[in-house]
Amino acid sequence: MTAYFLYIFIYLAAAVIAVPIAKRLGLGSVLGYLIAGLIIGPTLGLVGDETTTIQHFAEFGVVMMLFLVGLELEPKSLWAMKSRLIGLGGLQLGITTALITIIAMLFEQPFSISLTIGLIFALSSTAIVLQTFQEKGLQKTEGGKGAFSVLLFQDIAVIPMLALIPLLALPELVASAADASGDATHSDSFNLVSELAPWAYGLVIIGSVAFVTVGGHYLSRPLFKFVSSSGLREIFTATALMLVIGIAALMGLVGLSPALGAFLAGVVLANSEFRHELEANIEPFKGLLLGLFFITVGAGINFSVLASNTLLIIALTLSVIVLKAAVLFAISLIFTFKGSSKWLLTLSLAQAGEFGFVLLSFASQNYVLPQDIIAILSLVVALSMFLTPGLFIFFDKVILPRYQRRGTQNKExxxxxxxxxxxxxxxxxxxxxxxxxxxxxxxxxxxxxxxxxxxxxxxxxxxxxxxxxxxxxxxxxxxxxxxxxxxxxxxxxxxxxxxxxxxxxxxxxxxxxxxxxxxxxxxxxxxxxxxxxxxxTYHSALEMGAHALRSLHSHPFQVERQKMAYKDIEDQQNDVLYNAWLDDASGERIDNNYLKLFVELESLIGEALNTGLHDTHSKMKGWTPPPKDHADSFSSAEAASDVDKKLAGGIDRKLRESDAEKHPEVKGD
Structure with missing residues (x-):
């Protein structure tokens, strides 16, 4: 037990140290996790054989991430993006797989091995790309939406890949495994469909997907209502985890991708009234497990294999990135991506992905790839993921500024x-x-x-x-x-x-x-x-607070008095706080003296807001309080509306309405 505690401490300590430093240097959290794994694994040797086992556990972070992605997509939204989903994703996957397969065959690899390599390298890293998009705010850009469509199609395509790979088994590998174990078959005690006929297997697949879809829609709501009625937040968290883990287990039992099952469940629950609570409960586990996954990728780099095949591995890694980037750039031109968006699509998806490890493991279990090839391909996948944050940095520092300057120079x-x-x-x-x-x-x-x-x-x-x-x-x-x-x-x-x-x-x-x-x-x-x-946000927040008080039936004059009191105290103390801010030479501008003064400001505001009406009535120049029974003569909504009109001062209402019609507010910050 002590050994496990030590390993956990080492992984967490590496993340705590490396990730903040990487963020401060502008490298992003993903690269920080990868560097942390590289240091505690191959460099210092603090972790070792347990890395692969932990990586399998940490892959559940990808499952959780896709569940959260699904929660953000209503079924109608998913249907609306079908053209890009199939067009962008289908072209990328098909062309990349075909090109890599042909190139592998040119190097005298059998068709089954070449096709498997093509499928593995055609996939990109959903975990790294979506995490980086979220950190950099790129999800809503044209390039970000296109990349998401490709990633979503790839994740769905993992299912037929897992069904196809066993059919590509090499007879010589099966025979050698039979000689070693005395049994030419490979069984998985946790796969309930491995012995079924194809037609029965198809029925099981359909039934599992139907159960997740229908059950998620009709059974989840009563369950969440029952759990939420207990008022225990930890039980709701346990229920959310149970739901995701249960769906992932079900998909695994029938030979499907747990990540796809979780994504499907998220889409089904996208319209649920419990969606935001589910997101809040799952998000911390997702972030921690994804970070652990990235650390294991860095820690799993085998320097002995890398040292003996350095040039080959580096050449393969760069070739994969360049080939995928060329395919993606061509597709971006076909779909008329503009400006920096085509480069964002190109650079963000040029790496191999975490599902590559899943397919490599599956190919090993089904005797499709020899172990020496698997060792090399694993390093290529890991290194390409390791280089991905660098591609994002290249986009931020080189590509994006160039297009911004070009826009300024050409259109000013x-x-x-x-x-x-x-x-x-x-x-x-x-x-x-x-x-x-x-x-x-x-x-x-x-x-x-x-x-x-x-x-x-x-x-x-x-x-x-x-x-x-x-x-x-x-x-x-x-x-x-x-x-x-x-x-x-x-x-x-x-x-x-x-x-x-x-x-x-x-x-x-x-x-x-x-x-x-x-x-x-x-x-x-x-x-x-x-x-x-x-x-x-100062004045808008003050107005919103005032309206909230009026909506709660506070007297309009009392509300206006408190607004004026708040403004008076802010104005009086602003110079004091500013001078305290100037006096701090630490660079942070928030020292103990400043904090003390800020606490005093909060106290003064609290006292002013609780002062009786007679104390500040004289300060309310230019505003005549309404009659005493004014608020009682209207409904709360009507009263608030009437007060808002009176507070408008000398602005004529008809002029304001006319101006609103002529000058509708245009979006923008």
Missing amino acids: DTIDDKGTVIIAGIGRFGQIINRLLVANDVHTVVLDIRAEQVELIRKIGTKAYFGDASKPDILHTAGAEDASLLIVAIDNRETAAEMVKYAKHAYPNMQILARAFDRGHGYRLRQLGAHYVVSE
Whole structure:
């Protein structure tokens, strides 16, 4: 037992040390896990023979991941993506398998071995790619959606591959196994269908899929309702794990892919009211097991085999990556992927995948591949997965900036206008500011780096220019020398800071108003020279809180009083906190003094909100409280609506409605 504790400690300690360092260096968590495994395995020899056993256990993280992926896909969404699923995925799998099979046969390998190698290398790493997409926010991009379609088709295709591989068994391997064991058959005590006739096996497969589909739809809801009625969160967690493990076991018993069964169950439960609770309970186990899986991949690299076949293994690894990338790039052109999306699809799927290990193990059990070939192919699969984070780094650092620069150079507009106010950024935030200024006859020059956003804004009649306002020449062309205000409303922390710093230095007479993401970012912008800074969520959160109180039948005057009290305390203490933030020389800007002052701020706000009405009534200038029985004369919804209209001040309602019709809010940050 002590040995197991030591191994667990070693794996966890390696992850705790390596992954944060890799993240800080911009390498991503996956590469951190792989490096951790490489260090504790082949390099230091802290782990050894148990790695393969742990890897089989850790592969369940892939099963959980596909269950969570399925939860995000409603059946109608899956049907809607059928063209890309079959088109992209089918072409990639078919062409890659065919090319690798032909190349292997040219090197005088038998057709059965060549085809098996082609199937193994045609698959990509679902675990690495989806994990990296999630970390980098690439799931919703065109390239990300295309890659997901290919990965989904590959995972489904594992089923017919597992059915095909036993038919490719080599007679000489079967005979040698028979000589060694005295039995020419290979049986799996946990496979209930290995001895069935083909027609019976087909019925079992259909019945298993039907049971997962129908049972998941009709039986899971009563079960989850029964469990949730207990009020014990740990029992709900146990139920979620039981569901995924049970489906994986069922699929294994009938010779199907546990990952596919889990994905199918996730799709079935995508419309369940318990979906979010299931995600919350499964996610921590998925992340931990996936990390453990990546560590075992790194730890499982056999340096002795690598040392004796170094050139061959490196050549095979690079050949697989280049060949798959060429196929994917050609397919991306066929399906008209644009810009960097085709490169994202190409580079993200160019590796071999974790299901390659599954097929290699299955091929070994069914006497399809000799052990010497399996040892080499295992290293090729592992090394290609090891290089995948590097491909993502290449995409981030080389490919993506090139397309961004190209877009800027090719499409940047000639600014032939000058205004009193320059607005950098015309997303949701900048649009509201621009409308208020234009409505008051203030001439604005609007700039945005996103060409599609500028086009949308132009369609609703707002004049805007495509240009990078952080570039000095663009700011000069927009008339910064004569402008009274620069409003920085862009959705990028660092660029906003650089723009404020430059504008303060180059145009000292121009007022700078800046959008901040949070308190710390606001202090930094203020330090760099912004005259007025507002956190993007501050006022909206205050309004939402006020509306929540009114919806709960709080008196409208009491709600407005508390809003004003909150604002007063924030305004009074803002300079104190800012000065404390400036005084900290550690670089983190949050020392004990700052934290103490922040706690005092929280205390002051709490006291102000609990103060009686008579204490702050006089501060409420320009706002007349409604009659005492005002809130009782309406339903809660009507009362809240009426108060909202009164609080609008001097803004005419008809003008606002007309403006909303003429200028619908356009998407964008």
